[in-house]
Amino acid sequence: MISNRILVFVLPFLWCLHLPYTCSNSEGDALHSLRRSLSDPDNVLQSWDPTLVNPCTWFHVTCNQDNQVTRVDLGNSRLSGHLVPELGELKQLQYLELYKNQISGNIPEELGKLTNLISLDLYSNNLTGSIPESLGNLKSLIFLRLNNNKLTGQIPRALTNIKSLKVMDLSSNDFCGTIPVSGPFEHFPMKSFEGNPRLDGPELLGSVAYDSGCN
CATH class of the missing domain: 3.80.10.10 (Ribonuclease Inhibitor)
Incomplete structure (x- = not known):
């Protein structure tokens, strides 16, 4: 008979197998990489806490029913800095709205991995x-x-x-x-x-x- 001590470690693992997107933090890691690359004078990214299981509770982030990020809305937020290749990990992303900021540098080629993307709005920056x-x-x-x-x-x-x-x-x-x-x-x-x-x-x-x- 399985002891309670073993169940404490095994059950969370089985839950992650059943709901992999709930337990994966890869999307949160990707967005946190973006946060680290940006200067945020108005603290619009204050809720982007990398210790959370997923980023679906963060402001300016929208997720689907499987806790996958589908939308990032950071237009006109006085952000500066640069985009990061990790954005290519947001496989279910449909809307990337970063218009009217002061973001500089190149457009990462990894954005080409976002095959579900419907809208890419990077206008009025310094790219x-x-x-x-x-x-x-x-x-x-x-x-x-x-x-x-x-x-x-x-x-x-x-x-x-x-x-x-x-x-x-x-x-x-x-x-x-x-x-x-x-x-x-x-x-x-x-x-x-x-x-x-x-x-x-x-x-x-x-x-x-x-x-x-x-x-």
């Missing part, structure tokens, strides 16, 4: 570098807003493969080369690309992207 080709993996993406940053390089042709993409704004950056015209780009208005003085305009359908000294 630099290029758009990762990996964002072309976001086959559920509907909204992509990266306007009013300091992004450079060509517009990745991988984005033309996102058939679900309905709204995109890349205006007011420093992109160069030509504008794709295939896939969802066929329907985006030119205002989505204005304010990029090194963009040469739409490319011919089926042509190879022209870089015009783009870097």
Whole structure:
């Protein structure tokens, strides 16, 4: 007969096997990595306590019924610092809202792992570098807003493969080369690309992207 002492250790383990997302803290670890990378003068991240089992009780975080993070809402929060590759661990994330902050640095290529993402709003920050080709993996993406940053390089042709993409704004950056015209780009208005003085305009359908000294 199993002693009570053994049950004390075995039952929590069995519970985790039954409800793995309740016991896993990987998503909390990922969000705590983001918190450590950011400066937060208004303490909007004060509730992000890494000692909790999961982050579903944290402010600005929404979870589904399985305690998986589906939404992070930190727009217009006066945050600065940089994004972290650990965000790619939020496998069920649908909305990443970090607009109107002072976040700098590159967009992590690991965001391309967020295949359930519907909305990626990073507009009005100080982001630099290029758009990762990996964002072309976001086959559920509907909204992509990266306007009013300091992004450079060509517009990745991988984005033309996102058939679900309905709204995109890349205006007011420093992109160069030509504008794709295939896939969802066929329907985006030119205002989505204005304010990029090194963009040469739409490319011919089926042509190879022209870089015009783009870097």
